[in-house]
């Protein structure tokens with residue numbers, strides 16, 4: 001049966017992780033994998049998560065099935081965190097999913113059921129997994145312009161011109177904040193213009209929120225989503241708690257549809273049905289950790305402090321790397337790094353230059369120049385800046 005099965009292509013990130021692990025050089029620097037790292041390169045369990053887990057361990061008296069949508073307390077807490085009261089609860093249908101990845105997939109499946117002929121538009125550079133997830137649901141995707149490689153900022157003209165080309169009923173996938181891989185976010189003004197354009201042309205926005213709290217603040221990072229939800233009749237959302245709660249391997253996320261109140265129950269039932277036919281019940285533990293933290297004043301306060309510290313560390317690394325490259329090169333070409341949000345930036349380096357950084361300097365980043373700013377620390381910032389300057393000089 002399997003003789004004709006093509007050998008799977010090795011995922012670029014997984015291959016890079018393997019190459020890094022196999023590299024014997026002590027000075028190696030990992031800027032590849034997309035998880036938060038502290039200054040020692042660790043991804044620790046957050047203290048608020050440990051405390052919530054202790055409470056759950058003590059109090060939980062059953063592991064029986066919950067509903068197909070998952071734990072109600074988790075969904076309500078996340079609705080508030082994401083939407084901040086911008087729309088009445090009667091407009092919101094949501095189900096738990098195994099991480100943000102499955103949330104993206106379930107929303108694509110939902111679109112397929114409602115409008116299989118729709119195109120899902122994605123930013124030209126996007127999280128690499130968006131494309132296979134859309135294709136796996138049997139939907140077609142097309143790119144819209146987003147990053148201006150010269151300035152490292154939004155290509156506003158290209159972005160809005162491409163939005164104008166989309167057909168009514170098409171879906172626009174937008175990153176809620178901390179765009180992966182570019183680090184370029186829409187300003188509130190951009191979000192307002194986007195909402196007005198989407199309203200005028202009749203598309204449906206689909207917001208992927210994987211880094212709430214890593215950009216500016218929990219509320220500011222959700223500002224664009226809240227604006228869309230308050231203004232437009234339909235908004236789709238895929239959210240992940242992997243990064244902001246550090247719950248990566250617990251697989252916790254949710255798929256949400258904000259619709260007119262009369263459609264809410266249909267959407268809730270359809271999303272639950274989609275869960276049923278793929279994994280049935282979403283994992284519970286991570287969601288319960290999240291609702292325990294968000295539902296307790298002290299735990300929530302502690303969690304926000306830990307999240308703030310992660311965000312500040314990444315922002316500080318951005319500022320320091322931009323400054324160090326400026327000092328090494330005498331140019332502000334990489335100054336955009338300091339102005340962007342979240343863990344990722346796309347460095348304007350050719351694939352051969354990325355290879356030189358890896359082979360000669362033991363600095364690992366993705367082939368397209370994506371770096372994870374959390375992978376840097378006080379020691380490696382200068383080393384990295386010097387290596388980048390050397391590579392640029394050889395141009």
Ligand SMILES: Cc1ncc(COP(=O)(O)O)c(C=O)c1O
Pocket residue numbers: 034098099100101102104127175180208209210240241242248252253
């Ligand atoms: C833009 C984006 N969406 C969704 C996800 C999914 O995250 P997870 O499935 O680990 O919750 C990620 C993770 O890297 C991401 O960067």
